[in-house]
């Protein structure tokens with residue numbers, strides 16, 4: 088166990104505190120910082136040993152590359168090359184923000200950061216603490232989500248503390264993440280951009296800017312789909328058995344009621360619209376169907392609560408797969424290990 092320094096995001100603007108955090112990074116240490124999507128475990132992306140520490144602390148497989156977070160658009164060409172014009176249009180439209188671009192890497196980015204790939208994932212975050220930190224350092228930060236590998240991403244300080252206190256050098260507490268779901272990952276190494284991980288920047292938002300259709304790896308035949316190394320790993324899974332129930336709410340209600348077994352702690356995760364329909368089980372609502380952004384924001388806290396509540400059986404009523412709902416269902420399906428029932 089090491090001593091982890093805990094700092095409030097508001098304090099990061101104080102020059103002496105900013106200096107302390109920066110010297111941790113310059114010495115090859117790890118600092119958890121808030122972003123608008125989820126918390127990240129940051130290390131100097133150009134330092135091999137520092138980014139290796141991230142894999143060790145998370146228990147992350149060494150073939151799953153890290154995202155490089157930069158502080159200004161102008162820095163992009165230091166770390167990436169052959170940036171296509173369409174990527175430049177997307178940068179204009181969506182940076183800073185929750186869009187990560189996969190591009191060919193420059194030699195300066197070590198293979199430990201990219202897990203041996205010749206491509207690099209780059210993102211310019213919008214969160215002011217993240218930006219203050221990166222811009223002050225004048226170095227890019229490699230940062231995966233600040234959770235132990237396999238657990239739901241951390242969207243609140245307490246999640247980070249639970250997973251990483253005593254394992255990292257510093258945690259910056261920025262309160263709950265405003266988006267709550269990780270960035271959209273877009274492969275920009277081919278003529279047609281392809282979404283590798285859906286997020287708050289949706290396919291239709293990207294197509295609106297580019298004025299042409301793009302691809303989504305999750306809807307392509309398996310043999311044609313470009314892969315993100317992260318896609319093959321189990322993610323977000325609570326300890327209990329998770330099943331996604333598709334179908335009209337009446338049938339979902341009937342199914343859950345007929346499966347209640349008082350000896351098995353059971354929970355339902357559903358929209359707030361349906362809160363009162365499941366009287367004999369624990370109910371965790373994510374938000375009203377009319378507020379899809381709120382549903383996204385609640386998602387990872389709800390999955391972590393299932394373990395805190397000791398739930399052994401978890402039924403999730405599927406959410407509409409439109410816009411950010413596509414990213415929500417992508418995460419929920421992973422949490423369920425793709426176990427689904429159509430009613």
Ligand code: TXA
Nearest residue numbers: 124126127152153206207208231232269270315316317
């Ligand atoms: O919102 C986010 O993206 C957060 C915050 C902290 O910025 N970060 C995050 O990082 O979610 P992580 O490591 O949990 O997810 C990064 C994803 C993984 O699925 C990884 O496989 C993919 O990006 N990725 C990274 N580099 C890649 C590359 N060169 N080619 C394809 N996929 C890549």
Ligand code: MG
Nearest residue numbers: 231232240269
């Ligand atoms: Mg992650």
